[in-house]
Each structure stands twice: as C-alpha cells, then as structure tokens.
Amino acid sequence: MVDLSVNLSGLELDNPVIPASGCFGYGEEFSELYDINILGSFSFKGTTKEPRYGNPTPRIAETSSGMLNSVGLQNPGIEKVVSEVLPRMSGYFSKKVIANISGFSIDEYVYCTEKLNGIPKVGIIEVNISCPNIHDGGMSFGTDEKSAYEVTRAVKAVSKKPVYIKLSPNVTDITVIAKACEKAGADGLCLINTLLGMRIDVKGRKPLLANKTGGLSGPAVFPVALRMVYQVFETVDIPIIGAGGISSAEDVIEMMMAGAAAVQIGAATLKNPYICKEIIELLPAVAEKYGISSLKEIIGAAH
Numbered sequence: 001m002v003d004l005s006v007n008l009s010g011l012e013l014d015n016p017v018i019p020a021s022g023c024f025g026y027g028e029e030f031s032e033l034y035d036i037n038i039l040g041s042f043s044f045k046g047t048t049k050e051p052r053y054g055n056p057t058p059r060i061a062e063t064s065s066g067m068l069n070s071v072g073l074q075n076p077g078i079e080k081v082v083s084e085v086l087p088r089m090s091g092y093f094s095k096k097v098i099a100n101i102s103g104f105s106i107d108e109y110v111y112c113t114e115k116l117n118g119i120p121k122v123g124i125i126e127v128n129i130s131c132p133n134i135h136d137g138g139m140s141f142g143t144d145e146k147s148a149y150e151v152t153r154a155v156k157a158v159s160k161k162p163v164y165i166k167l168s169p170n171v172t173d174i175t176v177i178a179k180a181c182e183k184a185g186a187d188g189l190c191l192i193n194t195l196l197g198m199r200i201d202v203k204g205r206k207p208l209l210a211n212k213t214g215g216l217s218g219p220a221v222f223p224v225a226l227r228m229v230y231q232v233f234e235t236v237d238i239p240i241i242g243a244g245g246i247s248s249a250e251d252v253i254e255m256m257m258a259g260a261a262a263v264q265i266g267a268a269t270l271k272n273p274y275i276c277k278e279i280i281e282l283l284p285a286v287a288e289k290y291g292i293s294s295l296k297e298i299i300g301a302a303h
C-alpha cells in the first residue's frame with residue numbers, strides 16, 4: 001500500500017491534494033458533488049477585511065492550455081467568513097482548512113489573522129502577497145523583498161497558527177522573496193500564484209478583460225511553477241506547497257520531486273470539478289508504477 005500522507009508544519013494530511021484558493025470557494029458547492037473529506041485539505045477563497053465585489057466583467061478569458069482571470073478577490077469579508085461560513089463548514093468538511101487571506105495594507109493582513117486565531121477549524125493561514133500595497137504606491141507586496149519581509153513579520157507576530165506565504169511569480173528572482181519570507185519567520189511557502197497576462201478582443205480592438213490584464217493559470221504555467229518550486233527548494237528550509245498547472249497524478253509526483261511537500265490544484269478544478277477526487281484515487285497506482293511506496297520520500301527527490 002502506498003502511503004500518501006504528508007505533513008505541513010504539524011498538520012497531518014491524508015494526501016497532498018489541496019484545491020487552490022479562488023477555485024473552490026469555501027467548499028460548499030463542491031461538497032454537493034462528492035465527499036470533500038477525501039481531500040488533504042482545501043484553501044478557501046482569498047478573504048479580505050472588507051467584503052469585495054471584485055472587478056468588473058468580463059473577468060475570465062480562455063487561453064491555449066490555460067485561462068486568465070481578473071476576479072479581483074470577490075469575497076464576503078472576514079467578519080462574515082468567521083461568523084457564518086466557517087461554522088457552517090464543519091457540517092460538510094471535517095478536516096482543518098487553509099485560510100487564504102489578502103490585504104491592501106499590513107494592518108489588513110494583521111486584522112484578518114487576528115480574527116482567525118481563535119478558530120480551531122483553521123489549520124494554516126496562507127497569506128496571499130500578490131496584492132497591491134496602497135500605502136506604498138500600489139506595488140504588490142509579493143514583488144518587493146522588503147514588503148514581503150514586513151508583511152510576513154507582522155502576520156507572524158500575531159498569528160497563533162502556522163503561516164504560509166503565497167508567492168507571486170511576477171518577479172525577477174523568486175528565491176530572493178522566498179528567502180526574505182523565511183527570514184521573517186514564515187513557517188512555509190506556497191507557490192505560484194498566477195502570471196500576469198492579457199488578451200485582445202481583435203474585433204473590438206481592445207483588451208478582452210475589463211481590467212485589461214489578468215492572471216494566467218492552468219497547464220500552460222506548469223513548467224514555470226515547477227522551475228520556481230525547484231529553485232526555492234534549494235534556497236529555503238521550510239515546507240513548500242507547489243501550485244501552478246497541476247492537472248494529473250503524474251504532475252503531483254513531478255511537483256513533489258521538485259520540492260513540494262503538498263500541492264494545490266486551481267484552474268483544473270474549474271474545468272473538471274471532480275479532478276481532485278480523480279487524482280487522489282489515481283495516485284496510489286501511479287506512485288506504484290514509479291516504485292514509490294511513500295509520497296513523503298519523494299519530496300525534493302529530483303535534487
């Protein structure tokens with residue numbers, strides 16, 4: 001029997017498969033399709049201090065082997081998530097969830113973290129730093145070493161849970177940002193978020209997305225994500241959750257060999273809502289095919 005279990009900073013997961021933030025909501029709709037308790041965990045929709053309606057539409061565009069989105073962090077806000085969504089979640093998901101939070105200032109990240117501290121259902125706080133810092137010219141926290149350090153340090157100072165920083169791939173050298181987060185006390189990292197891209201509506205002679213640009217994800221980004229996980233694994237000593245373009249059990253194994261301790265699956269979930277279930281069911285046979293008896297043993301095996 002293949003041992004699929006992995007461990008993220010003390011959080012034991014039955015398997016490494018985690019639906020990625022923004023592609024699984026708060027899990028409720030998916031729980032009507034299958035028993036989502038088979039998942040390792042899931043990362044809930046990026047939640048902010050205030051409720052957000054997100055960006056104007058169109059905010060999704062197809063691409064070859066992927067998709068662009070400019071959803072813009074649509075969510076009901078942390079108060080509602082804590083008072084209504086999370087209590088309801090226990091009715092359809094018995095495991096601990098990964099709480100993905102976003103902010104437009106360090107204070108907003110700290111605010112959300114403090115709200116989640118007392119919630120036993122939250123196993124890990126995942127800090128999405130691909131957000132513009134409104135107090136620093138709108139530059140994303142995740143593209144600046146100093147901002148990434150500061151937001152990590154501020155969240156770690158108040159968090160009672162393990163803190164994983166979700167990195168942006170839209171940087172010259174992701175290892176510099178990864179190292180800064182580790183230095184600031186991050187318990188782990190998650191990478192990658194989406195790659196900035198755009199498409200043009202040729203007939204209308206204007207950008208296809210109302211927001212003009214959006215984040216590229218899906219199979220097209222897999223080799224980029226894999227390369228970044230591989231590089232970051234060589235730079236830090238904290239666990240990495242690998243994400244970006246994963247759509248098969250083989251991809252999961254490849255990503256783990258690059259250095260991921262667990263994986264997240266985003267765009268593929270939107271194309272096939274059963275993809276995580278299918279991958280979990282296929283993993284033992286695919287692992288056996290490659291002579292793997294325990295997934296923990298292959299983390300970073302390609303180095």
Ligand SMILES: Cc1cc2nc3c(=O)[nH]c(=O)nc-3n(C[C@H](O)[C@H](O)[C@H](O)COP(=O)(O)O)c2cc1C
Pocket residue numbers: 020021022023045046047069071073100128166192193194216217218219221243244245246264265266267268
């Ligand atoms: C529609 C959509 C919404 C997303 N929303 C979030 C979000 O709220 N927070 C976040 O950290 N990442 C968000 N992401 C990024 C994904 O979690 C993931 O990191 C990225 O899409 C790469 O994985 P994939 O290629 O499997 O989709 C979103 C992605 C998509 C496609």
